[in-house]
Amino acid sequence: MRPGPGGCCYRRPVRANGCVANGEVRNGYVRSTAAAAAAAAAAAGQVHHVTQNGGLYKKPFNEAFEETPMLVAVLTYVGYGVLTLFGYLRDFLRHWRIEKCHHATERKEQQDFVSLYQDFENFYTRNLYMRIRDNWNRPICSVPGARVDIMERQSHDYNWSFKYTGNIIKGVINMGSYNYLGFARNTGSCQEAAAKVLEEYGVGVCSTRQEIGNLDKHEELEKLVASFLGVEAAMAYGMGFATNSMNIPALVGKGCLILSDELNHASLVLGARLSGATIRIFKHNNMQSLEKLLKDAIVYGQPRTRRPWKKILILVEGIYSMEGSIVRLPEVIALKKKYKAYLYLDEAHSIGALGPTGRGVVDYFGLDPEDVDVMMGTFTKSFGASGGYIGGKKELIDYLRTHSHSAVYATSLSPPVVEQIVTSMKCIMGQDGTTLGKECIQQLAENTRYFRRRLKEMGFIIYGNEDSPVVPLMLYMPAKIGAFGREMLKRNIGVVVVGFPATPIIESRARFCLSAAHTKEILDTALKEIDEVGDLLQLKYSRHRLVPLLDRPFDETTYEETED
């Protein structure tokens, strides 16, 4: 038994970055025991932001999730309870033909087949989703820029079917499209270049990358993406969703372990499931939970055989699009280095939107792109095109070129889309000779800070990190989901509202996506209307009592193992 430096008989906890801590270690942050007591006492009425941790973070990481007020939670459950009861009543009436049944039915010839859908599976869709269905799938007929034209539709049978009146609601402020840097435009250099390439190359490719679908444009794009990210090589794919679901199975297989964040996107979850590896989930952005999983994985090995794992892959996203939170990348990288795991970073929302030069979350934290083993991202959000990419070391990309499902079986990117990506990327990098890229990045950062600050001042509960351009505003109650969407459209603002199952059942929210194309006037107009609607619907729940991250309760991480 080795006595410690202070002569005490206990080992001092070691921080994630290897230094010995003087006090208790929680969430990777150190607090001395005296300060802990003081902080706990002062936490009740204070806003408590997380501060730097011995050099891992170069600037303050301000992320907060205010607790749901108790009364609101109770009322929300009551609301769902009432809706469920009415749902059962309506189903009963429909079954006994007292009420007209609007939805499509099975063919007469196939009535004795096993029914295609289970009744309760669609209960939520039939009885809750149908009531407020007009807030989604709104068709537009103009470029999805800062202002958009929405086609008006009406329903005479409570949203079961829609008719287009022929009117177009013009100039709706667009707070829903993923247009972070404002490249969704139908004029300008990107569009000219794409038009030229369309004339020359046509629209389709009609072959896969490995057969005869590898155009010189694709090679050009991949070199550019690699230089943009600061990695050795990159590979581009036709669909962002498919980039995850087709490449994760190529990287890991049976006998490997995947540690995935609680709130990862469906494409990451699908890719992880298709790979056949064991999946364990750690609590959202919680580094202690991740560390415990890593430790246990290495010490105890595979579940029944106790053999060591072949490799461990950590799946995280840059910005989580439903929470607006940013991954704690410095700590994840420190953990990955300590435990020799591999890191797969999905930057679908953060590429182009974060960082002083728009290179994503790695740039935002000032880290080295070589530390991230697999950098994945999409071209849909900040580049105004479509598709996805993976960047990393040359061995990784060579392996993906030969073994990725997409390269062998799926069509490659369409040439005008490639040109749009190339031009917009060059613009962001400043290679086209203008400062447009830099201006857009700065404008987005300013818009983000301004918008979030104003909303918080008004008294709404806003989730997520101060610097994330995705702003979730909590609504909670089911009726308010529909009401918010409709009221905002009446006032000529298009917002996105999300409920179950994309979010936990009581935490439904409205999600704003800010854009560099939004000018201050547009934001002010939007804020004014949000203020009005907030008063009308009583959405200003905030009591400014943010749960300090250091005190967020950490319970024992129980991991659900999913084995296929």
Add this chain to the structure above:
Amino acid sequence: MATAAEQWVLVEMVQALYEEKEELIEEWQPEPLVPPVSGDHPALNYNVVSGPPSHNIVVNGKKCVNFASFNFLGLLDDPRVKAAALVSLRKYGVGTCGPRGFYGTFDVHLDLEDRLAKFMQTEEAIIYSYGFATIASAIPAYSKRGDIVFVDRAACFAIQKGLQASRSDIQLFKHNDMADLERLLKEQEIEDQKNPRKARVTRRFIVVEGLYMNTGTICPLPELVKLKYKYKARIFLEESLSFGVLGEHGRGVTEHFGISIDDIDLISANMENSLASIGGFCCGRSFVIDHQRLSGQGYCFSASLPPLLAAAAIEALNIMEENPGIFSVLREKCKRIHKALQGISGLKVVGESFSPAFHLQLQESTGSREDDVKLLQEIVNHCMDRSIALTQARYLEKEEKCLPPPSIRVVVTVEQTDEELERAARTIKEVAQAVLL
């Protein structure tokens, strides 16, 4: 209350365990993230196409006639299609910046869905932004854990991935062998009688392709429909190769056999072959298709199809509707080259005579797949030197359930003149003789 000595021992044990754990953590070495790929891996160095992959294609600097792109109706460089896409580009820009649910639905998408439904004479159609994702998202939307799917052995990779994602019970039947399928269905019937309660909630599906990508053969749809009603299984038909090829108006294998389209529960196709665009669609009755709008993963969680690609597809549909004569022209050309390629020593033609994408396999394998692949690659390279662009059919050898033998893929398009077809057949004959003998 433990004595001081006992407490000391406990602390010691915990400390020892802690140190042991630290040792284990230090000792563990993972495998490298990816195994190294040798420099001469056949799939590592791609052919680089400079310029558009149209009828006259420039591969690796050589000008060739294109016998490798799935551009069946020659719409890849059709000026009308390009013009329509250009108009859409000038109106909407390139990307849609959102999934269908969040301001990513454009009037062009609704238009295209309408047109496809009308063309295929079904109630509704739904479009996806990626061909592979179409069937790979459609199958798991309906078939879940506990359901049974009967699928052909030669099904393409996208179907296999869809089945894997669905976690259903998969029964493979021999390629195009209806007797084998009936045997499996009968066995399932016997199982059902043993456990009628479970049988009442187990859905059954039969997944087949119209024209199989891996073999170029057609599925026996009339017999399948009979089996469907006899054993109460639903049919999902994947028509990527047969859409825009078979049938009097190009409606696919149902029109070819004269079967009512309502008998097929779901038809899925990609728009990347005949329509020369990007993406895919599913069509069928509203009862079936509407479900995918909320549970098709590739539909809900992914950005929608760029409007210029949708506009190009609409214009391609217009062209298809205006000249229904091209389908029989295409079939004629297929038959012609099929006949011309018969009797090459060393290579056999695999596929129907009217299939525009068929395979040339080695008559006698050398014994190792690697050597076969090298041999076929030599043939392909020599053909390319003589200005005929061909390609080998590529597969992921370790991932396919039933790996097809290595082959050269030959694709016929309406743009190929009879003279070019003759020349291609001659070249392949000569090269095959030179290489294989």
